[in-house]
Amino acid sequence: MQIAENDDFGSEEITLFADLILPVPVAQLFTYRVPRVINPFIKNGARVVVPFGKNRVVTGVVAKIHQTPPTKYQARYIAELLDDEPLVTPYQIELFHWIADYYLCTVGEVLNVALPSGLKITSQSKIQYNPDFEYYDLLTEEEANLLEEIKKYQSLTYEEVEKRVGATNINHIIKSLIGKRAIILFEEVKEKYKPKVLKKVKLNGRFETRENLMELIAQLDKFPKQQEIIMSYVSQVPIQNVPYSNRAGLEKSFFTQNEAFSDSALSTLIKKGTLEEFEVTVSRFADVAPDFSEGTNIHLTTAQQRAFDEIITQFQSKDTVLLHGVTGSGKTEVYINLAQQVLASGSQVLFLLPEIALTTQIVVRLKKVFGDKLGIYHSKFSDNERVEVWKGVVSGQFQLVVGVRSAIFLPFDSLGLIIVDEEHESSYKQYDPAPRYHARDVAIVAAQRQQAKVLLGSATPALESYYQALNGRYGFVQLLERYGKANLPEFVLIDTKKERKSKKMKFEFSSVLINELQEALNRNEQSIVFQNRRGYSSYLQCEECGWIGECENCAVSLTYHQKDAELRCHYCGHKEKVPKLCPGCSSTKVRTVGFGTEKLEDQLKIFFPTARIARMDLDTTRAKNAYKEMIEDIEQGNVDILVGTQMISKGLDFENVSTVGVFDADRMIHFPDLRSAERAFQLITQVSGRAGRRADRKGRVLIQTGNPSQKILQKIITNDYIGMYEEEIKERENFKYPPFTRLIKLTVKHFDQTTALQSAQKLTQLLLEKMGEDRVLGPQPPLVERIRNRFLFDILIKLEREKVNFRAAKAFILEKVTDILTDKTLKGTDVTIDVDCL
DNA sequence: TCCTGGGTCCAA
């Protein structure tokens, strides 16, 4: 830290205070006094270390610096400043506050999801020997013994102390040692981020001249192993022709990982100084090199160009534009051109995608165009990788970031454009830990604050977005022509009831579908089979007594996974072995009911024994690169039939896929949820979009259903988005659902069912007093009424957009929820608040 | 009498 002389801050005299965000779930900032020596250096967004409570030390982020001393208490001093440059930008602090405020959570919680854990401000207590301690006479024998143990280690947690010493009940000794200042309690605050370093070796500079090098080699005649190493170094590094190349050296692993070289000879050379060892910091993303061979200017078709121009025009009067483009219309090219234009103007671009692993193909294309400027932010990335993207955005290395919903929290300072692709996707909404935010909505707010524009793109927009586009709040651009004149696929509805009657069904497959798959195989084309349920079958049931395998923690049936002969709960992850006999009546007639991807895969292997069949779902893609490898396999034509869950519905682009089979459409349509029809439309349209992406042949989509005359299916097969929209929006209006209202869902949880219900009822009562029966619905048990042993009750609050003051209503709700949480007769009750829960 | 577990409160 350099001390500025003559800075005009006038720092020496002023007393500053800092309001800090601390990692505690308390909805307030904490004011600390800034020591004068760091006055010139402290900045909003920097991390600091502060004492908190009696014996604790925590890290926090500076949210505000001011000169107003607190009146009700004495501010304590900040202990240490961790960052010279702010880690969090002022823009981010504002955005975090907005999110906390809007979604009813604490800023600390927002910070928790926003920061990669390598930068996070955690607080895990550790104890450490106090090196300044000298009053040994004050210690009891017990204390002295324990202190000796603790001295041996750098630092220990409470549990570690117990383990090392092999005794329990030592907390009181630790406590008294702390009291006597023999040991100190501290929170781990050091940065966990480790840059990736590469160990390299280079030849001592002396040998860069030809004569010296020859002489060295001659000298090593007596040490053939060492000579061999030098010779291969010279052959790898063209030191004689390009002397400069020696500076870059050669990776040490080149020698250590090749058995032909002797490790001891290498270390001797290093010890003698003939070779010098050094380390370089490398980016974890260095392996994907930019490829300009295709040129950066992607040529747009006439239709794409028109959409592009319209978007630019609309941006002049609107901050948000919705691009409605059918599947395969080439929205990506439009995005890329827009991004290039924004980047050229010097602004940053954020490109949001749902679950990025699912769209590696897009990432590869972006990487080709944008090269090193592109940062990738993804949930499967390690923490260090995320910290690198974070720092890359701060340093300006990444002008463009493609990422999942949490990428919205990155420290941009001059955003020009946010693209939200597949904006209708539900994975943009975070459900479980707070903040329960929607990345698309946060993107719109974030853009406003940076004077940036937002482009929402989808083949099947969310009803809310389409509504805003029609009523003029958003700009609206359509791209209704497939890229390269490819046709939209042809749809066939297969009546499974009829087929079953005439005994044409083979297991879950209709004869029509089997024939089409066979024909596709004959033509050497690829097929996709879609079933939005993983595992082997839905559940196990006993034919004799009706027993069904259920989770012991949640109110759901267990899914049968044949591969591991296991029953698994898809809610809490509970696993158990498949029982040999029915646990209810010891009968052997336990059968599987329903079907998932695993079962379809098995059946396909029976129908088409020679076909190459692959399955893509959560179970087969857990490993970091499994997804990527599978995609490459399909691209190279090593797969004939791909079975998968919704994972295969998004953004994949395989030219050779001609046939798509859709199973269980009825379950999607009749799922008891307000959005089921909209979701079914979106999902089936998205999957069908995988078919027939070539101009020279038409794809076929076969949908198996028990009732082909359902309205929504007709809309799907005629690709009638607008028809679907009109139907659904009418319902929304009738029943007062978004976009005509805003919904807030309160979930009341308790281990005891009666108390859960009591709490929920009491909360409902409190809310009804002011809000009225039209606005408060419930309490009712949700679809899955018990999760991880806790009973749930939902209360749904509907607020009209015009009539209700949203802020005031939320404040009221928060107040009543707090009443319940602090009610002593309802101990153990937990309530979560989900704003805009749909 | 000491120890432990549970509950409550509070942090600047």
Add this chain to the structure above:
DNA sequence: TGGACCCAGGAT
């Protein structure tokens, strides 16, 4: 959230 502090009840 974590920890300090207090109280009650069990082990010693």
